Amino acid sequence: MVVRNGLMDLDFFTEGLNKSVSSIQFTVAEDFDEAQSLISAGKEFDTIVIDLSDAKFKFNEISLQINILSQQASTVVLASERHYRRISEALPSGEAGCLIQKTATPGELRKAILCAEKISRLNHAVSASELRFKKLFNSYPAMIFICDPDTGKFLDVNESAVSQLGYSRKEFLAMQLKDLSTSLREKGSLFGHRVFGGENAESLTQIEKFSTKNGEILDLQIVFMPFKAGGKDVDMLLATNVSSKIKQGRIIEIQNQRFDNIAWTQSHIVRAPVARLMALINIFRNGMIDDSERRAILDHIYESAEEIDELVRGIALASNNAKKN
């Protein structure tokens, strides 16, 4: 689209440009309003060429118009010598998208259009990549916290963090890691990189306690990844809720401890009188006792049997009590 602003010698311009780029199709808008109308009507353009070579305009207003149009397509402006610098600075593609109308040749215009298109394509690719990252960031099932390494302040969080911990994004951004993590607070550590191994930490994992908005304490397994965003160091923490896994582990530990206790009781408490009884019967049967010892051995046998009886009753009682509880 060519925005003439009532200035451009269109015949000369199109003729000259067509010699260089035969495939270019033009749409002409007489002014900014018409250009806006065409865009609003759904027309799409690869490049917008704006002639601003006349000095009779208010720079601020024009700058705003350029910015609006340059968001739609790559933009090349033909400026007067006087305004060249200011307009260049206002364009997203900078000097590459600005030509001095008086001296510009079709070849230079073609070059400027191709350059502006290239920049536009790159900008679109960056925007698409940012969009993909944002999508991934927000749809990632684990919680992601982006924090300032110097203050521990939350710079960004994903939707999973919001839904799992219950704080709004706005509430997160007003807090620091230590406000949510009871364990980090107890350790006296405010920031990711200091907790996770100092300045040289690259990627580490550990479990920390975090509180949700409703006061529940969760065990979060955190993978710490420092990286640079926009030339600035930031801490990225990927957090997975492992509370139920840890709880399950503790239940298994308690059960194992109970089994160990049962095994110990069986071996040392229950089996002791049984083994004694067997040993007494063995020496009795093998004639290893004399007549004077007979009565005492029989008493020991009876006492051992009584001890076993008492233990078995005690176990039955404990089992019944355990079932009741």
Added chain:
Amino acid sequence: MGFMRTRVLLVDDDPVYAMIMRKLLRVHNFHAHCESFNNGLSAVEYLEERCMGGELTLIFLDLNMPILDGWEFLERIENFASPENAGVIVVSSSVNDNDVKYAKDSRFVVDFLSKPVLGEHLEGLMLKINDRFGISL
């Protein structure tokens, strides 16, 4: 190795079982006389004064005892005895594999006998003692 003397200790808090063990050791010609202790601590105190080179000390050790149990006893004798002249025979009512394994991890333990100890157990034990210390009792 040529030991001048062999000393046998019986460490068990169950006096009836200690009596049975003394009888078994005597009947099976294991040793004419043994010293008895009803907890690990009194046995340690006795041995600290007497465990020396040239004498072989064999200790029949129960595991579950008051004051100082068999496990603690095995740790304490590391401070003053050597497996060259002291051997422990664990005698326990335990049939737990872990107890057997942990006991055999001690460099002093010659064998683990589960109660009730029978004559054939002592015969097997004599062979192990012979292998380890080069003596026949």
